[in-house]
Amino acid sequence: MVTLFTIEYTQGEYNMIKQVKPLRTVRQFFIPTILSLLVVSGCAQNDKGKLAGANKGGVIKSETNTAGKAGPSSGTIRGGGASSVNSRSQEGDRANFNYLPGNANGASNDTSDITMAGLKDPNNLLSQRVIYFDYDKAAIRPEYLVLINTHAKLLAKYPNLKMRLEGHADERGSREYNVALSAERAKSVKQLMGANGARSNQIRTIGYGEEVPLVTGHGERSWQKNRRVEIKYEGIQ
Amino acid sequence: MIDDRQSEKSQKKWGGVLLNLTFLIAFMFLMPLAHAELELHITKTTQEGIPIYIANISGGANGIIEADLKRSGRFDIVPRSTIANIPPMGASFNAGSYQDKADFIVRGKQAADGGLSIELTSTSDNAKTFYTISTNTNRRRVAHKAADKIYEKITREKGAFDTRLAFVTVTNKASSNRKFRLYISDSDGYNPQAILTSREPIMSPTWSPDGKKLAYVSFERNSPAIYMQDIFTGEKRLISAREGINSAPAWSPDGNYIAMSLSINGNPDIYTSNVASGALKQITTSSAIDTEPVWSGTNSIIFTSNRGGGPQLYRVSSNGGKAQRLTFDAYYNSAADVKNQKLAFITGKRGSFHVAIKSLGDTGRDILSNGPLDESPSLSPNGAMIAYTTIRNGQNTLSVVSDNAKSRQFLTSPAGDVREPAWSPYLR
Numbered sequence: 001m002v003t004l005f006t007i008e009y010t011q012g013e014y015n016m017i018k019q020v021k022p023l024r025t026v027r028q029f030f031i032p033t034i035l036s037l038l039v040v041s042g043c044a045q046n047d048k049g050k051l052a053g054a055n056k057g058g059v060i061k062s063e064t065n066t067a068g069k070a071g072p073s074s075g076t077i078r079g080g081g082a083s084s085v086n087s088r089s090q091e092g093d094r095a096n097f098n099y100l101p102g103n104a105n106g107a108s109n110d111t112s113d114i115t116m117a118g119l120k121d122p123n124n125l126l127s128q129r130v131i132y133f134d135y136d137k138a139a140i141r142p143e144y145l146v147l148i149n150t151h152a153k154l155l156a157k158y159p160n161l162k163m164r165l166e167g168h169a170d171e172r173g174s175r176e177y178n179v180a181l182s183a184e185r186a187k188s189v190k191q192l193m194g195a196n197g198a199r200s201n202q203i204r205t206i207g208y209g210e211e212v213p214l215v216t217g218h219g220e221r222s223w224q225k226n227r228r229v230e231i232k233y234e235g236i237q
Numbered sequence: 238m239i240d241d242r243q244s245e246k247s248q249k250k251w252g253g254v255l256l257n258l259t260f261l262i263a264f265m266f267l268m269p270l271a272h273a274e275l276e277l278h279i280t281k282t283t284q285e286g287i288p289i290y291i292a293n294i295s296g297g298a299n300g301i302i303e304a305d306l307k308r309s310g311r312f313d314i315v316p317r318s319t320i321a322n323i324p325p326m327g328a329s330f331n332a333g334s335y336q337d338k339a340d341f342i343v344r345g346k347q348a349a350d351g352g353l354s355i356e357l358t359s360t361s362d363n364a365k366t367f368y369t370i371s372t373n374t375n376r377r378r379v380a381h382k383a384a385d386k387i388y389e390k391i392t393r394e395k396g397a398f399d400t401r402l403a404f405v406t407v408t409n410k411a412s413s414n415r416k417f418r419l420y421i422s423d424s425d426g427y428n429p430q431a432i433l434t435s436r437e438p439i440m441s442p443t444w445s446p447d448g449k450k451l452a453y454v455s456f457e458r459n460s461p462a463i464y465m466q467d468i469f470t471g472e473k474r475l476i477s478a479r480e481g482i483n484s485a486p487a488w489s490p491d492g493n494y495i496a497m498s499l500s501i502n503g504n505p506d507i508y509t510s511n512v513a514s515g516a517l518k519q520i521t522t523s524s525a526i527d528t529e530p531v532w533s534g535t536n537s538i539i540f541t542s543n544r545g546g547g548p549q550l551y552r553v554s555s556n557g558g559k560a561q562r563l564t565f566d567a568y569y570n571s572a573a574d575v576k577n578q579k580l581a582f583i584t585g586k587r588g589s590f591h592v593a594i595k596s597l598g599d600t601g602r603d604i605l606s607n608g609p610l611d612e613s614p615s616l617s618p619n620g621a622m623i624a625y626t627t628i629r630n631g632q633n634t635l636s637v638v639s640d641n642a643k644s645r646q647f648l649t650s651p652a653g654d655v656r657e658p659a660w661s662p663y664l665r
Binding site: 174 | 440441459481572590
């Protein structure tokens with residue numbers, strides 16, 4: 001088992017290096033790579049059993065947490081205080097969704113249930129189109145890997161489908177640095193989607209900096225909601 | 238390509254018509270309205286500057302001159318009640334008898350055409366200097382020019398009151414009717430005129446060195462592009478709409494180049510674009526974020542980079558090459574501006590962001606603002622004052638602080654956010 005995974009990692013890493021160009025710095029390149037490897041080779045296979053069992057056994061709670069306290073929410077890998085806005089409408093916590101596409105018939109590579117209809121189903125993970133980030137970081141938090149992978153599989157399945165990834169930053173720091181930071185966030189999501197089957201010409205990235213905040217407050221709760229990438233499918237609300 | 242050029246051309250034509258209309262409307266209706274849109278508050282002035290008394294001038298120029306000199310943080314305006322019965326300009330008086338109250342006394346007279354005659358008298362030796370300022374369609378500029386003369390005579394440094402500010406306003410920011418506007422006003426916030434209105438973000442205004450054009454970033458095509466626009470004719474030209482970010486334009490002091498941050502090679506780097514030919518040159522090649530370029534002379538560019546982990550200021554030759562790190566003493570240093578051998582920038586410490594200033598070449602820096610979320614510092618052309626964005630009552634507000642932090646002024650708008658001030662060069 002261990003040996004099998006090792007082989008897959010090596011293969012995955014080789015593929016990744018071929019796909020991501022130009023080569024990023026260790027910080028920018030290595031983290032998304034490792035994270036996407038988890039999706040490609042590790043998580044996707046582990047998730048099936050874990051989630052299926054969890055859903056049946058009720059181990060994963062689906063309660064929302066908007067209290068602003070950083071409390072762990074079981075079933076997700078925590079990353080950087082995400083729980084402060086941990087509700088289904090705001091957070092890519094897959095534990096909050098009744099239906100996780102890509103797990104039909106117990107086979108993780110089965111995409112028969114990743115469909116356009118899922119985009120319009122509020123109980124489907126595909127209805128979640130916002131990815132949140134840590135302060136001054138463009139790296140993808142682990143809890144968004146399944147979400148991003150699911151959207152990537154939808155793009156892979158429908159080659160004519162196109163999306164805009166709109167990156168945003170919170171109001172702290174300088175405006176133009178934030179434009180660059182938000183563009184890098186959108187690019188991180190695009191790279192991860194590319195590693196999961198989406199084609200480059202399906203995705204356009206834009207960095208809006210701090211110019212278009214989702215909420216206008218001046219505190220961490222507002223800032224967290226504003227540090228985001230919004231997935232916008234062309235022609236789909 | 239042909240289609241692009243045609244649409245660009247027609248857009249330019251219609252943009253020009255629209256802008257001319259905007260100017261007409263601005264002249265006819267907006268000016269009284271715009272006065273109400275921006276409000277000035279002087280919250281702090283020094284008692285430690287050079288004491289100066291400005292006698293009444295018919296037409297009210299004395300008020301404008303007083304406010305200008307106060308804003309510089311170098312003068313203590315002697316109150317009207319302290320010195321009474323100064324005879325009008327032309328009549329003789331013994332300035333020496335006011336030596337204990339003021340170092341200088343200014344008397345003036347408005348000419349029939351709106352011009353000004355100004356007399357500056359030193360109370361220590363009764364020496365008098367006379368200035369004649371010719372009239373201008375903007376009457377306030379006449380008083381600003383007088384303030385510049387007085388300032389230069391006393392401080393031996395060129396005055397920068399007869400200059401302009403460009404800035405961005407946002408109204409209805411929480412609604413779908415959100416509007417971004419690019420404004421130009423006098424340096425004290427008066428006579429604001431909108432030169433561009435958009436539903437999509439407008440950012441990063443920067444002046445041409447002749448003070449006649451602005452370059453800025455507009456998202457009006459749903460992606461960022463850099464334009465330049467003549468502030469008098471409204472003529473607008475696309476400078477860069479390349480794949481990725483098109484951000485942070487900065488005009489070189491000779492007017493020949495615009496530096497900018499582009500990500501056409503994968504990540505944000507500094508480039509220069511030849512204004513006449515459009516030829517593009519890559520200046521930095523790091524794999525990190527390089528942005529916010531500003532020219533320090535024509536041969537050197539200071540910019541923000543997170544190549545060392547967090548954002549810090551670096552300097553590079555305007556021909557490219559190895560960059561040298563300039564800031565070390567905070568986890569966040571960014572958004573540099575350079576004028577008259579002074580460097581203003583944003584420094585972040587313990588989550589709070591402040592305007593800082595230092596002399597180029599010197600170590601150490603002075604913090605000029607209280608934070609916690611200050612940004613976009615822009616130096617007056619003489620380096621004596623800094624306009625920046627701060628937050629007051631939950632809104633972006635412009636503030637002007639003197640380089641010695643002794644005077645601070647706020648420009649607020651009841652209609653919404655005011656941000657990203659860009660101080661013009663000296664006007665010709």
